[in-house]
Amino acid sequence: MKKLYTLGFVALLFVGCSDNGSDAEDVFGPGKKKGKTVTVSGVAQRGFGETTASDSIQLGSRLAPEYWIGEWGESVGIDSAGNFSASVFGLKINYAELYSPSNIPLSAALDVSKSNTANVNYLTSLITESVWHYMEQGMAYEEAWSKAAKSLLKNLHMPENLTDFTHYSLYGEGEGDAMLAALSIVIERSVTWRVFEMDTATGLFREEEAFKKISANVAGLVYGDKLDSLRKAVEAQSPTGKVANYEKYLSEIFADGEGYDRCTAENQGKLIGYEDYYYASIVCDKSVWRKAHLGDFIGPKYNPDLTYGMYIDDRDHHVYMTINIGGKLWMADNLNYADSSATPNLAGQSWCYDNDSTNCNVFGRMYTWSAAMDLPSAFLDSSYDEKEGFHQGICPEGWHIPTDEELNSVTFEGSPLSSFMTGSDNASGFSVIPGGAAYAETEYGDSEEYTGVMHFEAMESYTNIWIRNEYNSRNAEAWYYRYSMEGGRSQAYSELNDKHHGFYVRCLKDY
Structure with a gap:
C-alpha cells in the first residue's frame, strides 16, 4: 500500500452521486469483506495560473497517514482540460481520497457510496486532512466535512453556507463558483500555501496573522488597479469566456483586511481617501471596492459659486480659466504649453x-524644474543665480512662476482643492486637481545616475506644483496637495523635491 503525506494546498473536482462502493464495509478498521472496485471521474482545477496538463491523479482510501484501509489504484493521467477517471480495487470502506501530487498537490475526501464524480480544487484540498482527522475522532463523514469546510470559510471571512466544494467550478455561474474563483486567485498569489494550514483542535489558521497576509495580496490588486486586467486574463482561460463575480468575494477579503465597511447597496459610490503606502483612493462600485478613477470624483472642477475669467495664451491659443484670490489673478488651470521649438528648454523635459x-x-x-523655469537642463544639477523680481519661466508674457510665499498665501485663502479631490469645497476657486506626478528613475543603488525613464504615479490621488524657490543644485521646492478623508480636510504644504521630477505649473499674473 502507498502512503500519502500531509496535503496543504489543492485544486478542484466535480462530484456526482452513485451507489458505487455501497457494499463496502462502513467501519474504521480492516473489514472482512473482499472489498469493492470503485471508479471516480471528474475534473481537477488548479486555479487560473496553473495547468493540469501532464499531471496524474490516484484514488485510494485512508483515514490518517498511519492508518490505511484498502488499496491505492494506479496513477492515471489528467488531460489538458483537467478531466480524469481513476479506479481503486479492494476498497473495504466507503471513504476514499483523490490525490494529485504536482507542485501544488490536489486532494479531496469522498464518500464513494454516494458519489462517483468529483471536482477537486484548492478548497477540497485545504480541508482533506481535517476531514480525516474529525472522522478519526468519531464524527460521521458529513459532519466532519461540514466542520472542516466551515472552519476554513470562517478563517477566510467567507459565507459559511458555501461548503459544497466538490460541486463548485472555476467557470460556473453560482455563488459557490464565484467564491472558489476568488479564493483560487488569493491562494495562487500567496507567498506560501502554508499560510492556509489549520489547527484541527481550534479550527483556526496556524499562523496568527494569516488573514492579514492573505488580505494584503488582495489589497495589491485593488490599490494597484489590477482587477480589470485580471478579469480579462481569467476570462481568456474560461471555455465559455465567462467567470462568475469573484470580485465581490475578493472585495470582502480586502474590506475586512483593511478595516473598511464591506461594499454593499447601502454605500454604493462611497469614496475612501488613499492610504499613504498605496497612493490610491477607492470607491464602492456594485459590491466591489476598486481603485477610484476620474469619473468617480464628485463635483465640478471649478467652483460654480464663484466668477471665473478667461485667458488665451497668444503662443498656442490655449484657453485657461482665471480666478482672483486675495487681489491677485491666478490661472485656475495647470499650464499646458509644449512648444519646444519656440522654447528650446522644454525639449525632452515635459510630459503628459x-x-x-x-x-x-x-x-x-x-x-522638470528647469523646464518650468525656462532654464537649460544643466540647471537640474547646478544652482541658478536667482534674480530679484518676477520670474516668467514658461508662463506667458506678463505672468510668472510663483514663489513659496505667493503660493502659500493662496493655498490658505480658503480651500484650494477642486471638488474633484474627494470632498473638498474649492472655496478659493484655485481648483487644484489630482494629476499625480512623474518621477525620474535612477540606476539601482545609485541616486546620481538617471535612466531617462519617468515613472508616473498617483493620478486622482494627489498633485505637486513647482515654485521658483531653489534649495540647492539638486533640489527645488514644490507644493503638495491632497484631500484626506480622515478628518475631512485638505492637506497642502511645501516640500523639497528632485529637480528632475515632473510636476505641474500654475502661473500668477504680474502685479
Whole structure:
C-alpha cells in the first residue's frame, strides 16, 4: 500500500452521486469483506495560473497517514482540460481520497457510496486532512466535512453556507463558483500555501496573522488597479469566456483586511481617501471596492459659486480659466504649453501623464524644474543665480512662476482643492486637481545616475506644483496637495523635491 503525506494546498473536482462502493464495509478498521472496485471521474482545477496538463491523479482510501484501509489504484493521467477517471480495487470502506501530487498537490475526501464524480480544487484540498482527522475522532463523514469546510470559510471571512466544494467550478455561474474563483486567485498569489494550514483542535489558521497576509495580496490588486486586467486574463482561460463575480468575494477579503465597511447597496459610490503606502483612493462600485478613477470624483472642477475669467495664451491659443484670490489673478488651470521649438528648454523635459495627450487636456502638463523655469537642463544639477523680481519661466508674457510665499498665501485663502479631490469645497476657486506626478528613475543603488525613464504615479490621488524657490543644485521646492478623508480636510504644504521630477505649473499674473 502507498502512503500519502500531509496535503496543504489543492485544486478542484466535480462530484456526482452513485451507489458505487455501497457494499463496502462502513467501519474504521480492516473489514472482512473482499472489498469493492470503485471508479471516480471528474475534473481537477488548479486555479487560473496553473495547468493540469501532464499531471496524474490516484484514488485510494485512508483515514490518517498511519492508518490505511484498502488499496491505492494506479496513477492515471489528467488531460489538458483537467478531466480524469481513476479506479481503486479492494476498497473495504466507503471513504476514499483523490490525490494529485504536482507542485501544488490536489486532494479531496469522498464518500464513494454516494458519489462517483468529483471536482477537486484548492478548497477540497485545504480541508482533506481535517476531514480525516474529525472522522478519526468519531464524527460521521458529513459532519466532519461540514466542520472542516466551515472552519476554513470562517478563517477566510467567507459565507459559511458555501461548503459544497466538490460541486463548485472555476467557470460556473453560482455563488459557490464565484467564491472558489476568488479564493483560487488569493491562494495562487500567496507567498506560501502554508499560510492556509489549520489547527484541527481550534479550527483556526496556524499562523496568527494569516488573514492579514492573505488580505494584503488582495489589497495589491485593488490599490494597484489590477482587477480589470485580471478579469480579462481569467476570462481568456474560461471555455465559455465567462467567470462568475469573484470580485465581490475578493472585495470582502480586502474590506475586512483593511478595516473598511464591506461594499454593499447601502454605500454604493462611497469614496475612501488613499492610504499613504498605496497612493490610491477607492470607491464602492456594485459590491466591489476598486481603485477610484476620474469619473468617480464628485463635483465640478471649478467652483460654480464663484466668477471665473478667461485667458488665451497668444503662443498656442490655449484657453485657461482665471480666478482672483486675495487681489491677485491666478490661472485656475495647470499650464499646458509644449512648444519646444519656440522654447528650446522644454525639449525632452515635459510630459503628459502616462505619455497620453488626453491627460494633458484634463490635468495640464508636467515639467522638470528647469523646464518650468525656462532654464537649460544643466540647471537640474547646478544652482541658478536667482534674480530679484518676477520670474516668467514658461508662463506667458506678463505672468510668472510663483514663489513659496505667493503660493502659500493662496493655498490658505480658503480651500484650494477642486471638488474633484474627494470632498473638498474649492472655496478659493484655485481648483487644484489630482494629476499625480512623474518621477525620474535612477540606476539601482545609485541616486546620481538617471535612466531617462519617468515613472508616473498617483493620478486622482494627489498633485505637486513647482515654485521658483531653489534649495540647492539638486533640489527645488514644490507644493503638495491632497484631500484626506480622515478628518475631512485638505492637506497642502511645501516640500523639497528632485529637480528632475515632473510636476505641474500654475502661473500668477504680474502685479
